[in-house]
Structure formats: structure tokens, C-alpha cells
Amino acid sequence: xxxxxxxxxxxxxEGRAALVTFVMGGDPDLATSLALVKAxxxxxxxxxxxxxxxxxxxxxxxxxxxxGLRALKQGTTLARTLDLVRAFRGGDGDTPVxxxxxxxxxxxxxxxxxxxxxxxxGVDGLIVVDLPPEEDEELCLPALRAGLxxxxxxxxxxxxLRLPAxxxxxxxxxxxxxxxxxxGARTPDFTEVAAAVDRIKRHTHLPVxxxxxxxxxxxxxxxxxxxxxxVVGSALVEALRRSLDGEERATAGTVPAVTTxxxxxxxxxxxxxxxxxxxxxxxxxxxEEV
Amino acid sequence: xxxxxxxxxxxxxxxxxxxxxxxxxxxxxxxxxxILEVEKAYAAAKAxxxxxxxxxxxxxxxxxxxxxxxxxxxxxxxxxxxxAGQGRDGGAxxxxxxxxxxxxxxxxxxxxxxxxxxxxxxxxxRIIAETGAGQHGVATATLCARxxxxxxxxxxxxxxxxxxxxxxxxxxxxxxxxPVQSGSKTLKDAMNEALRDxxxxxxxxxxxxxxxxxxxxxxxxxxxxxxxxxxxxxxxxQAVEGRLPDSLVACVGGGxxxxxxFHPFLDDRxxxxxxxxxxxxxLETGQHAASLTGGRPGVLHGNRTxxxxxxxGQITEAHSISxxxxxxxxxxxxxxxxxxxxxxxxxxxxxxxxxxxQLLSKLEGIIPALxxxxxxxxxxxxxxxxxxxxxxxxxxxxRGDKDVPQVAExxxxxx
Numbered sequence: 287x288x289x290x291x292x293x294x295x296x297x298x299x300e301g302r303a304a305l306v307t308f309v310m311g312g313d314p315d316l317a318t319s320l321a322l323v324k325a326x327x328x329x330x331x332x333x334x335x336x337x338x339x340x341x342x343x344x345x346x347x348x349x350x351x352x353x354g355l356r357a358l359k360q361g362t363t364l365a366r367t368l369d370l371v372r373a374f375r376g377g378d379g380d381t382p383v384x385x386x387x388x389x390x391x392x393x394x395x396x397x398x399x400x401x402x403x404x405x406x407x408g409v410d411g412l413i414v415v416d417l418p419p420e421e422d423e424e425l426c427l428p429a430l431r432a433g434l435x436x437x438x439x440x441x442x443x444x445x446x447l448r449l450p451a452x453x454x455x456x457x458x459x460x461x462x463x464x465x466x467x468x469x470g471a472r473t474p475d476f477t478e479v480a481a482a483v484d485r486i487k488r489h490t491h492l493p494v495x496x497x498x499x500x501x502x503x504x505x506x507x508x509x510x511x512x513x514x515x516x517v518v519g520s521a522l523v524e525a526l527r528r529s530l531d532g533e534e535r536a537t538a539g540t541v542p543a544v545t546t547x548x549x550x551x552x553x554x555x556x557x558x559x560x561x562x563x564x565x566x567x568x569x570x571x572x573x574e575e576v
Numbered sequence: 577x578x579x580x581x582x583x584x585x586x587x588x589x590x591x592x593x594x595x596x597x598x599x600x601x602x603x604x605x606x607x608x609x610x611i612l613e614v615e616k617a618y619a620a621a622k623a624x625x626x627x628x629x630x631x632x633x634x635x636x637x638x639x640x641x642x643x644x645x646x647x648x649x650x651x652x653x654x655x656x657x658x659x660a661g662q663g664r665d666g667g668a669x670x671x672x673x674x675x676x677x678x679x680x681x682x683x684x685x686x687x688x689x690x691x692x693x694x695x696x697x698x699x700x701x702r703i704i705a706e707t708g709a710g711q712h713g714v715a716t717a718t719l720c721a722r723x724x725x726x727x728x729x730x731x732x733x734x735x736x737x738x739x740x741x742x743x744x745x746x747x748x749x750x751x752x753x754x755p756v757q758s759g760s761k762t763l764k765d766a767m768n769e770a771l772r773d774x775x776x777x778x779x780x781x782x783x784x785x786x787x788x789x790x791x792x793x794x795x796x797x798x799x800x801x802x803x804x805x806x807x808x809x810x811x812x813x814q815a816v817e818g819r820l821p822d823s824l825v826a827c828v829g830g831g832x833x834x835x836x837x838f839h840p841f842l843d844d845r846x847x848x849x850x851x852x853x854x855x856x857x858x859l860e861t862g863q864h865a866a867s868l869t870g871g872r873p874g875v876l877h878g879n880r881t882x883x884x885x886x887x888x889g890q891i892t893e894a895h896s897i898s899x900x901x902x903x904x905x906x907x908x909x910x911x912x913x914x915x916x917x918x919x920x921x922x923x924x925x926x927x928x929x930x931x932x933x934q935l936l937s938k939l940e941g942i943i944p945a946l947x948x949x950x951x952x953x954x955x956x957x958x959x960x961x962x963x964x965x966x967x968x969x970x971x972x973x974x975r976g977d978k979d980v981p982q983v984a985e986x987x988x989x990x991x
Contacts, residue, residue, distance in 0.1 A: 341891045342764065342876060344771045345604040351758055363888040389602060390875045394889030416602040416875065420592065441606040443778055448609060466606050467776040 289382045289410045290333070290435055290458040294493045294514065297332055303510035305330055305555045306495055307548055308386065308519030310337035310353035311370050312362025313526065318536040319357070322526075322544055323374050327381045329545035330552020334374075335413070335517070338367050338387030345415045347470035349520040352527065356534055364391045364400070368407045375408030384437060384458075386413040389425065397425055401432035411435030411458045419451045426455050439463050440486055440494075449489045459493040460486060461517065464509075470520025473499040480512030503554030510555045518551055585842035585918050588909065593792020593879075596915060598908035601791040603878045606775045614782075615793040617698045622800070631693060638722065639685050641804065644674045645812035645969070650939040651955075659960035668823070668962035670955060672942070672972045673809055675833065682945065682974030683805060683833040684715040688784060690801035692719040695782035702726040702781045706770040708735055708763035708829070709900030709947065710742025711974055712786030717751035727751040730769040732762035735899045741978050760893040763829075763903045767877050787830025788907030791878030795907050802836025809969055810840055817967055823848035825958065826971035827950040828921065829865065829901035831910045833973035842918060851910060852954045854896035855923035865894035866923045867906040868914045881908040897926035897986075898946035900974070924953035932956060933976060933983060945974030946983070 287295075297304040307326055312319050326334055339354035339362050346354075371383050385404065392400050392414065404412070412429055419426075419438070426436045435458030443466060444452050453460065462483060464474035483494045496509045497517030509516045522544050529543035530536060588595040601611060621627040635641040648670045656667030675683035688705075695703060703725050707713030713729040720727035729746055733755040736743050746753050759765035767790075774783045788795045788802070806824075813821055824841060826834035828851040841847045856864035864870055867882040874883040876891060884892045884904035894904040913919040924932070932952035937943045944952060948971070955970050962968065976983075 340889075341759065342768050344768050344877070345606070345775055347772075348758070355759075358890060365888075388875075390883075390885070390891070391889035393875055394885065394887070415604050416878075418601060418603060418605050418608045420601050420608065439605045441604075443606050443609045445609065452605065463606065466778050468772045471776065 288435060288458065289380065293332055293380070293382050294459065301559055303513055303555050304332040304495065304515035305506065305552050306333040306335060306497070306515050306517040307331040307522060308335040308337060308517060309522055309526070309544065310339060310350065310357050311367035312339060312357030312360060313353040313523070314356045314530055314534055314536050314540070315360040316362060316366055316370060318540055320370055320373050322541050323370065324377060325541055325545050326548060327378060329548035331381070331548055333382045333384065333515070335384045335386045335519070336367065336371065338364055338385055338391060340388040340391060343388060345468055347468040347520060349470045349523045349527070353523045364395050368403050371409050372407040382410040383408060384411040384413055385409050387415070389414050389416050392425060397428055401429055401434060405432055405434060409434060411437050413437045413439065413461060415439065419454060422455055430455060430457065437461055442466050442482065446485070449486065453490045456492065459495050459515065460490060462486060462494055462496045462513070464496050464498045467498070469498060471499065473501065473505060476508040479509060483513045503550040506551045506554035507558050511558050516551070516555055522547060581916065585913070585916070586839065588912065589792060589796050593796070595909045595912035597873065598881050598911040599792055599795060599879050601878060602875050602880065603791045604775060606778060610778050611791050613698065617694055618793055618797050621694055621697055627693065631690060634689055635686070635804065639679050639689060640677065642808045642812070643677050645809060645816070646672045646674050648672050648940055651936065654935070654939055655956060655959035656964070658956070662960060664960070666960060666963050668959040668966040668968040669964065670959055671813065671967065671969045673805060673837065673969060675805060675971060675973050676942070676945065676948070676975035680711070680715045680718050681977065682711040682715070683802060683836060683971070684712045684786060685718070686804055686836065687786070687798045687801040687832060688712065688715040688719050690797070691782070691784045692723055692725070695725070695784070696723060698782065700780060700782035702728070702777065703784050704728045704730065704770050704773050704781055705784045705786060706730045706763065706766040707786060708732070708766070708902055709898065709945070710735070710739040710746065710978060711900060711945070713751070713753070714742050714745050714749070716784050717746040717749035720751065721749045728773065729753050730756050730766040730773070732756050732760070732766045734761040735763065735766070738982055739899055739978060741981065762894070762899070764891065764894070764905070771877070787832040788835045788909060789830045789877060789879055789881065789905060795879065795909055798832055799835045799839055799909060802832050803839045805833065805836035805971065806838060806840035809837065813967065813969065819967070820844055821847055821969045822962070822966045823850060823958070823968045825850045825852065825951050825955055825968060827852045827901065827947050827973060828906060828910060829854065829903050829947065830905070831907040833971050835907060835909060837969070837971045838919060849919040850954065850958065851919055851921045852950045853921055853923040854898060854901035854950055855925040856895040856897070858925055859923060863895040864923070865896040865901050865903060867904060868911065868921045869923050871904070873911065876905055879908045881905050881911045882914070897929060898950065900945070900947040901950065922954050924950040928953035930983065930986065933979070942972065943976035943980070944972055945976045946979045948973045949976070
């Protein structure tokens with residue numbers, strides 16, 4: 287059983303949905319970023335997504351674009367993002383860590399070398415925005431062979447015909463992007479989201495988490511009613527940005543600014559019964575360790 | 577460079593959009609369904625004689641095709657004088673393919689017409705485009721006006737500043753021009769922003785990509801629409817010279833005018849093919865836009881191709897005097913032609929392009945676009961090395977009116 291599977295099982299046992307938090311690796315600098323990531327579980331994050339900064343994040347809105355550029359400006363590289371995970375993992379063996387970003391930095395790092403280093407650092411899964419199922423041979427299949435989960439995005443445009451292809455090599459969980467649009471853009475219609483999650487669940491036993499547009503505890507609670515997890519990214523990245531000084535440097539308020547919002551979101555998730563996904567009795571949804 | 581030589585250079589891409597290792601479909605899931613829809617619609621249109629016929633009619637009466645193939649007599653005399661100065665009796669006979677005479681002033685309209693007709697077939701009423709120099713934006717705005725479609729053009733804020741005449745033209749034509757403030761504020765950022773728009777408005781929007789790049793099927797589709805250039809050259813040169821050209825020269829940013837000229841000749845092995853990238857301040861300065869000469873394979877904007885980047889895979893900013901070449905990547909089919917050795921890619925600096933810009937103006941009474949001036953800059957060095965019976969065809973991809981204010985500023989005179 288992978289860390290991701292164990293975490294979803296534990297959260298489900300509590301009768302609630304999971305809170306998945308996204309922060310950009312190295313934003314606004316590597317030391318602050320590590321302090322922040324270390325503080326997330328205690329604030330209520332169940333799963334941590336760490337962004338791998340990229341100069342040209344085509345599916346991200348202004349908040350996450352700016353976060354990536356801040357991180358790059360302070361010298362964050364893919365190798366340093368892996369160092370960040372290793373340092374976190376040294377003090378936390380249970381919280382799943384997912385790296386999220388774009389393919390080019392991984393391709394340049396070298397796919398096999400990256401997978402080995404990511405696994406050794408304690409990474410559990412990958413979300414790579416610009417690798418649809420049509421390009422599975424690039425990274426998805428090698429990642430699965432290396433024992434990492436490859437988490438796919440499903441979107442409102444992913445119809446029933448296409449869903450099987452999207453879900454085929456997905457593991458860990460499915461990330462439902464609640465709007466057609468970029469990160470942080472607008473808040474979705476929560477009733478439509480619940481219906482979409484139900485639709486995906488007809489095709490998979492994997493947990494389905496929902497992201498894009500969740501900004502507050504109330505939003506988190508609304509999404510948690512109909513999903514196995516709630517992802518929050520842009521709102522946290524914005525909270526971080528607002529805590530910076532005039533030269534975009536961290537202040538004493540930076541880590542608390544994010545953890546305060548995480549605590550609000552965690553309370554929202556815990557305020558409702560959620561986690562509507564029932565695992566199949568035979569455990570067939572679990573990733574086989576290769 | 578490897579030595580693999582396929583039986584034909586004209587059969588690519590494969591069904592998944594690959595030219596060798598290049599190309600592909602590296603896009604967010606939100607866009608995959610629409611990209612598959614575009615692929616399907618294009619395949620159907622391509623097989624439909626009515627689509628071809630309608631396009632040919634518009635090309636003839638609206639665009640003004642065929643564009644002339646012009647014997648550049650004084651430019652030929654010039655390169656022969658250069659050859660003589662080097663102690664050689666030589667100098668190629670130079671023809672210019674006059675794409676700058678098309679409606680809207682560049683080759684861009686060939687592709688835009690095709691894509692707009694496809695968008696209409698698909699029932700998409702809102703068109704988005706990215707633009708660098710503004711030529712693709714102007715062509716898109718023009719055809720959207722012609723067919724009554726909504727048009728939004730993304731343009732880097734830096735390019736908006738240096739290409740003011742084209743910005744005004746687009747607005748006159750009814751398009752909304754969105755200055756892009758992110759990243760380096762040039763063409764690559766305009767493309768990022770257009771992709772963000774498409775992800776958001778995918779249901780009613782068609783993304784009209786301006787070059788032979790992006791996710792499959794765009795590189796092949798744009799090439800097909802531009803290949804009219806090479807097909808005409810073939811016929812026109814046959815009519816006046818009774819044979820194939822000996823060499824082809826075109827500038828390469830993303831590479832659509834070059835691919836349009838080259839593609840019909842790829843299997844004519846006797847034809848030398850030269851693409852000219854923008855060397856900016858010089859390759860050694862790092863401030864250039866020569867992806868093939870100064871970059872390496874990576875993944876950006878939906879395809880694997882040669883890119884300018886740092887050791888961490890972060891895309892670096894390109895530099896060129898020409899906004900239309902100021903892009904850190906290149907179409908995947910060019911990357912493949914480069915690796916197979918079928919085409920040779922050279923580069924011209926800002927200064928060389930500027931010199932060629934003035935040279936053609938004075939010798940032939942044709943003010944070329946700064947983009948096309950890069951090709952001409954290499955013609956001036958290549959042609960003197962060839963014998964007098966060597967037929968060299970240069971793609972004059974665009975007219976230079978849009979560049980006159982910028983060039984005037986650089987040369988220190990005011991208009």
C-alpha cells in the first residue's frame with residue numbers, strides 16, 4: 287500500500303474528505319519554502335503538492351505564474367525542489383508528497399534519473415500538466431515502473447468516451463479540474479462539480495479530488511461534500527504573496543499567513559461528512575508495486 | 577547530426593504527430609478533446625474537394641495568389657560583383673518569391689485563410705491568435721473581419737511597443753489586441769496567454785496558430801496551408817527556366833514561410849535548402865533567437881523541438897531585432913530536417929539583417945520585412961559562392977512597411 291493509499295484510507299476512516307494543499311517549491315526562497323512545507327501537516331494538510339517552478343506555465347493563472355518566477359529568481363531548480371522533498375521527508379514519513387509541474391525541466395533533468403532521484407527523495411506521485419495520455423510513454427509509464435503514482439487531471443471537457451483513456455494509467459487518485467480554465471480563475475458551480483465527480487466514479491475506484499477555484503473554508507466544505515478530497519493552490523500562493531515585503535522577500539508572517547488559511551480550509555473539510563468514495567473490497571484500485 | 581536518410585522527407589508526421597522524435601501533443605487535458613476535434617475536422621476538410629476549391633477561390637480573388645516569382649536582376653548583379661571582388665566568375669541568379677505582395681503584406685494570410693475556413697466548418701465563432709511582429713495578428717484580424725468572426729489577438733507588450741502600425745491595423749479591423757505582460761512580454765508569452773485563453777474558452781473558440789509549431793496537427797496543417805508557396809515556385813520557375821531551383825533560402829522563426837517554400841522540394845535531393853535563424857546580437861553573446869544553432873531539444877507549447885533554455889530546462893528569452901523571429905523555439909519539422917541533414921540552418925545577426933534591409937530597398941525598390949531581411953543577409957554571402965547558372969529562390973515573406981519606424985529609430989533618422 288502506498289503512502290497515498292494509506293492516507294486516503296485513514297481520511298476515509300474519519301468519514302471526511304482529504305485536504306490537498308499546493309505550494310510552489312522555493313517560493314519565495316528555499317528556506318522559507320521548507321519551513322512552510324514542514325508546517326502544512328500540523329495545520330491540517332493531508333497531502334502536499336509541491337510545484338516544480340517553470341518559466342512558461344501554460345495552464346496556470348497569474349498567482350501561480352508569479353510564484354514560479356519568484357522561486358526561479360531565488361535560484362530554485364528541479365534538483366533543489368527534490369532536496370526540499372528530501373528535507374521534508376526526513377521529519378515526516380507519512381504525508382504523501384506529489385510534485386506538480388510541466389514536462390520540460392524533467393525531460394532536461396533526464397527521465398530515468400529524475401524518477402530515481404524523486405523516489406529516493408520521498409516523492410510519492412507526479413502531476414505533469416502537459417502530458418496527456420497520448421504521451422504516456424514519455425513519463426507516465428516509466429514513473430509507474432519506478433513505483434511512483436502518476437496522477438492525471440480530468441476536466442469538464444473529458445467526456446465519457448475519453449475518460450477510460452485518461453484513467454487507464456492513472457494511479458493514486460484522480461484530480462478533477464472543476465472548471466475549463468487556468469488555476470485560480472473562478473469558483474466553480476459546486477452542484478455541477480459533485481455531478482462530475484459521480485460521473486468519474488462510474489469509471490474508476492480511485493479517490494477523486496477536486497481543485498481549481500477553491501478559495502475559502504466554505505468552498506472547501508462545499509466541495510468536500512461530493513468528493514474524496516479538495517485541492518487548494520492559488521489561494522494559498524496568494525496568501526503567501528500578500529505576506530511578502532516590498533521586495534518580495536519572506537517576512538515573519540509568511541509561514542503563518544499560509545498555515546492560517548490551511549487551518550480554515552481543514553476546518554471546512556472537517557465540517558462536513560465527505561469522502562463519498564467507497565473502496566472496492568478486493569483492493570483492486572490500489573497501485574501494484576512493481 | 578545523424579545520417580539517417582528516409583525514403584521520403586514528405587510523409588511526416590506519423591499518426592501521433594511525430595517527425596522523428598520531434599512534434600507530439602504536449603498539452604493540458606482540457607485541450608486534448610478539442611485538439612483531437614481539430615485533427616479530425618482537418619482530415620475531413622483535406623479530403624473534401626469543396627474545401628480545396630473554396631480555398632483556391634479565396635486565394636485567387638482575396639489574397640491575390642499566385643504571388644509573382646521575380647527575377648531580382650540588380651541583386652543578382654550585386655552578388656556577381658561581390659564574387660568578382662573575391663576573384664571568382666560566379667554569383668547565383670536570384671529569384672524572389674513575392675509573398676509580401678499578398679493581401680495583408682506577408683505569407684501569414686495563406687495559413688490563416690485555411691484555419692479560418694476550418695473554424696467555420698467546425699462552427700467556432702471566436703478566433704484567438706498569438707502574434708510577434710503582428711503579421712499573423714493582422715492576417716487573422718483581416719479574415720475574421722471578412723467572415724464576421726470575433727477575434728482576440730495576444731501580443732507581447734514589448735512587441736506592441738515596437739510594432740505600433742500593426743497594432744493599429746488590427747484594431748481597425750475590429751480585433752481586440754491584448755498586450756501580454758507576463759514573462760519576457762514577447763511572442764512566447766503571447767502564445768502562453770493564447771493557450772490560457774483557449775483552455776478557458778475551449779467550447780466556442782478556435783486557436784489560429786501562426787506558425788508550423790504547437791501540438792499536432794498544427795505543424796502539419798500550417799505547413800500544408802503554406803505549401804502553396806513552394807508549389808507555385810515549382811511551376812513558375814519551370815515556366816521561366818525550365819527546371820528546378822538549385823537552392824532555396826528562407827528566414828526561420830517558428831518557420832512557416834520556410835516550410836511552405838521547402839516542403840514541396842524536400843524529395844528533390846538536388847535542391848539545396850537553407851533556413852536562416854536570427855542571430856540577434858551574435859550567437860556568442862547568448863542574445864539571439866537561433867534555436868537550432870544555439871538550443872537543444874525540449875518540450876514547450878505542445879511540441880518537442882529545439883528550444884533556447886538553461887541547464888534546468890527553464891526557457892530563456894530570445895532576442896532579435898525582428899519581432900517575428902523573436903521566439904525561443906522552432907517548428908518540429910525543421911528540427912527534424914536539421915537532424916536528418918536535409919536542410920542547412922544558418923543564422924544572420926541584427927546588423928546583417930539591417931544591412932540587407934537597406935540593400936534590397938536600394939537595389940530592387942522593395943522594402944523587405946526585417947524577418948525576410950535575415951534570409952537576404954545570407955543570400956548576399958551564399959550567392960557569390962555559387963556558379964552563374966545556379967538558380968536561387970528566396971522567400972520574400974513579408975513587406976517592411978511595419979518596420980520602417982523601428983529601422984528609422986535605429987539608423988538615427990526620424991520620419
